[in-house]
Amino acid sequence: MQVSSSSSSVLIPSLQWRAPSHQTSFPYFPLQSANTCISSCCCAQFHHHHDRSRSSSSQVFSIYPIRLINPSTPFSSSFFSQFKARPFPSGSTARRRSKLRIVSEVFERFTERAIKAVIFSQREARALGRNMVFTQHLLLGLIAEEEQHRHLHPTSHGFLGSGITIDQAREAVQSIWHHHGQSQTASADLVPNASPGRAASATDVPFSISTKRVLEAALEYSRARAHNFIAPEHIAIGLFTADDGSAGQVLKRLGVDVNQLLAEAASRLQVELARDGREPSGGFQKTFSKKSSAKISSENTKExxxxxxxxxxxxxxxxxxxxxxxxxxxxxxxxxxxxxxxxxxxxxxxxxxxxxxxxxxxxxxxxxxxxxxxxxxxxxxxxxxxxxxxxxxxxxxxxxxxxxxxxxxxxxxxxxxxxxxxxxxxxxxxxxxxxxxxxxxxxxxxxxxxxxxxxxxxxxxxxxxxxxxxxxxxxxxxxxxxxxxxxINEPSQDDAVRILLGLREKYEAHHNCRYEPEAIDAAVYLAARYIADRYLPDKAIDLIDEAGSRARMEAFKRKREQQIGILSKSPDDYWQEIRTVQAMHEVVLASELKNGTAPSVDDTKEPMLDSFSSSTADNEPTVVRSDDIAAVASLWSGIPLQQLTADDRMLLVGLDEKLRKRIVGQEEAVDAISRAVKRSRVGLKDPNRPIAALLFCGPTGVGKTELTKALAACYFGSEEAMLRLT
Structure with missing residues (x-):
């Protein structure tokens, strides 16, 4: 696009942008309506040819990425006045284009509040006599924007709930600059002053390199969490993570913990996403063109x-x-x-x-x-x-x-x-x-x-x-x-119970059931005792998962049996029930009319409500009890259900009698075994040692192996619990 030599201006709804007098002016760009929106932030470049003696050189002017806002927006004119034509050396055009692509992706995601914060930061920089927006000004802009937003949301207290006001932040910035000298700036952020002839607007202030890094960090944080917008909270998180130390010095002077501000900003983003269904409130309605959308999609797919x-x-x-x-x-x-x-x-x-x-x-x-x-x-x-x-x-x-x-x-x-x-x-x-x-x-x-x-x-x-x-x-x-x-060690049974209590809601919602606390305790206890080839909490989680599935299937079977039972009745039985209900209703109605009390509308609705509640009762969650957990554990381990649900204390009370019925003539050995098992059950032993270490001595055939089998059958439920080492 060649630049016209005649003086002209670019007309935008409620905004007139005239090129500076010392530069070549631009031709008109007609817009069809006041609501026209450039959805993709493009970088327009204009080549300006000068006739110099015997040669012509080309100079590139770049318009920074912009988005046209509705003319009713009160700050649209001040926002766009910063996007002036700036000459770039022709040799660095490719490098500039790559940087502008990042900037365009930043600005096209900005919400209205985020743009306000950027504009306020430019105004703060101009008010403090600076020709560039540093990270301190960006912090002031965020505080000022939230202070303005607080009029609509009076529940918040200061910047990110820290109690900081804009006046306090300004005083802190001014005192820091006064202490270090007015001319001190980061060497990486030094750029020339604004060109002479450029209008001194409140928002005609460029960004420093450190501020651009903050905006890129905000974009990266938004990308990492799949957010399709950049709010002031994103900019705040980028400021706290990619700051060069200037904004952190201001916060330190104000006595604010940066980690608390980070947590508050992230929490507000989560609340915003949960409330609006992952769409920002007060943000721009993005209307990407097909060409720009395809380009962005292809770049993301490639990368x-x-x-x-x-x-x-x-x-x-x-x-x-x-x-x-x-x-x-x-x-x-x-x-x-x-x-x-x-x-x-x-x-x-x-x-x-x-x-x-x-x-x-x-x-x-x-x-x-x-x-x-x-x-x-x-x-x-x-x-x-x-x-x-x-x-x-x-x-x-x-x-x-x-x-x-x-x-x-x-x-x-x-x-x-x-x-x-x-x-x-x-x-x-x-x-x-x-x-x-x-x-x-x-x-x-x-x-x-x-x-x-x-x-x-x-x-x-x-x-x-x-x-x-x-x-x-x-x-x-x-x-x-x-x-x-x-x-990573296996958690204890108490920790496993806490883990299952934390996961209970997820499994209750999936199986449409409700786990009793006793069922959670039984799952951990039975898994730890009878499922020896796996580890907590995985085996206990699998127990409650399958128990919930089993309870859901049982509820479905009961409902189906009821439906089959209803359908199996003969029509005469149904007519008999209908006549009985009608007769009862007529008797009640006659008695009420005789006493002079007519039935109200609410009374007539009660049978309908009762029928509705009975129909919805089928959707009530099924209760999973400890017996359901024991049934699943019995299915896994092969141990009879009666053995799993039996009380250990009752087993210990009759342990010696059961052993004597099977082993005759070995009173001393039976008593020693019974005492050792009972001491272990009541906790009178070292937890790091086994229940007992017994050595059976005697000639062949007196019952040493038989006594071991009897103990395994009486206490552990089966002779298969005995391991024979040869």
Missing amino acids: ESVLDQFCVDLTARASEGLIDPVIGRDTEVQRIIQILCRRSKNNPILLGESGVGKTAIVEGLAISIAQADVPAFLLTKRVMSLDIALLMAGSKERGELEARVTTLLSDIQKSGNIILFIDEVHTLIDSGTVGRGNKGSGLGIANLIKPSLGRGQLQCIAATTIDEYRMHLEKDKAFVRRLQPVW
């Missing part, structure tokens, strides 16, 4: 296709509430956070038996990041779970798997905020090699990620069992030394 294809974003799932709560693992989560914040060897590996909750702990980390309950270093991180089977599937040609892994590592390095979670990490050893032992060909996935782990370009969390760790990983010393082990 994130490998990650989306082979990984699952646990942080996004946690933000959407798709992950079950993690209870009783705060110590392990804090240990992982501590390792992740290290400078080197910041890759934890979780070691524990199957079912103790290794994956749940990583999901707990994702929940903490989504709730901003982590240090500032981890706020913008995304926990991505790698599907190793999907990564290896379909790689038929040699080198295809290696190409996938290297592409995945390259995308992770470019992103810079990915924490890769690798479950069953032992499968990486020798994956991708052909052959056995040292004769196999191929690099293997573990060998491909070793250099990235060593250089700190890849940050990961691994998980495997203790046996697999000793069998596979300990042999690869170079791989193991880059990982920091975190031992």
Whole structure:
């Protein structure tokens, strides 16, 4: 587009933008209506040709990304006055375009409140005599915007609930500048003053480099949580995480804890999303053009296709509430956070038996990041779970798997905020090699990620069992030394009960049932005692899950039997019931008319309400009791249900009598065994030692083995509970 040499201006509804007098003016851009909106923030470039003696040089003017707002918006004119034509050296055009693409993506997501905060920051910078918006001004703009917004929401108290007012913040900024000198600025933020001839508008103030970093951090935080908007809370989180120290110095002077502000900002975002169904209130209605939408979609697909294809974003799932709560693992989560914040060897590996909750702990980390309950270093991180089977599937040609892994590592390095979670990490050893032992060909996935782990370009969390760790990983010393082990032990029965109580609502909603507290206790107790080949809390969770499914099936069977019973009646029986009800109704109506009291409308509605309540009673949740848990445990273990539900105290009371009926003539041995078992049951023993250590001595055939079988049958329910070592 060539620039016209005649003096002209760009006409925008309720806004007239005239180019500065010292620059070449622009032609008219006719807009069809006042509600015309440029949905995609494009960067318009104009080439300006000058005749200079014997040659002509080209100079590029760039219009910063803008969005036209409804003319009724009171601040539209002041907002757009900052987007002036600025000359760029022609040699750096490509670099400028890449930066402007980031800026355009930032501004097209801004809500109305976020734009107000940016405008207020520019006004604060101009009022304080600055020709550039620094992070302190951005902080002042956020405080001023919230103070204005507080008139509509009087429940909030100061900036993010901290009690800070705009006057206090201004005094703090002025005192800091007065203490350090008016001319002190960051060397990275120094730019020339505004060109002469440019109108000195309150919002005609550019952003410093540190402020742009803050806006990019806000965009990255919004991307990581799949938010389609940028609110003032996003900018505040970006300010606290990507600040150069200037805004933090102001907050420190005001005596405010930055971590509390971070938590409050994240909490407000969660409330906003929950209230509006993941759409911001008061934001712009984005109307992307097909061309710009296709372009953005293709760029996102190109950049994130490998990650989306082979990984699952646990942080996004946690933000959407798709992950079950993690209870009783705060110590392990804090240990992982501590390792992740290290400078080197910041890759934890979780070691524990199957079912103790290794994956749940990583999901707990994702929940903490989504709730901003982590240090500032981890706020913008995304926990991505790698599907190793999907990564290896379909790689038929040699080198295809290696190409996938290297592409995945390259995308992770470019992103810079990915924490890769690798479950069953032992499968990486020798994956991708052909052959056995040292004769196999191929690099293997573990060998491909070793250099990235060593250089700190890849940050990961691994998980495997203790046996697999000793069998596979300990042999690869170079791989193991880059990982920091975190031992995950089986929770106690009390902790398992708390975990099940925390998960109870999820399973009740799924099975349309209600678990009694006794059922939760029985699930943990029976799982710990009779299911020995698995670990808590996994086996107890499976018990209540299957018990809920069983109760749901039983309720369905009962309902179906009732329906079949109703349909099995003959028509004469139905007519007889109808006549009986009609006769009773006529008798009641006649007695009421005789007494002079007519039935009211509410009285006539009562039978209808009763029938409606009886019909809806079928949808009431089924109650799951301890007997249902015991029935499932009996099905799993093969132990009779009567044995599972029997009282241990009643077993102990008659234990010696049962043994004497089966073993005759061994009174001393029977009494010794009974006393040892009873002492153990009442707690009069060392908890770290077995119930008893008994040595039966005697010649062959006197009943040593028979006494052991009798004890297993009487106390543990079956002779199969005895283990014979030969």
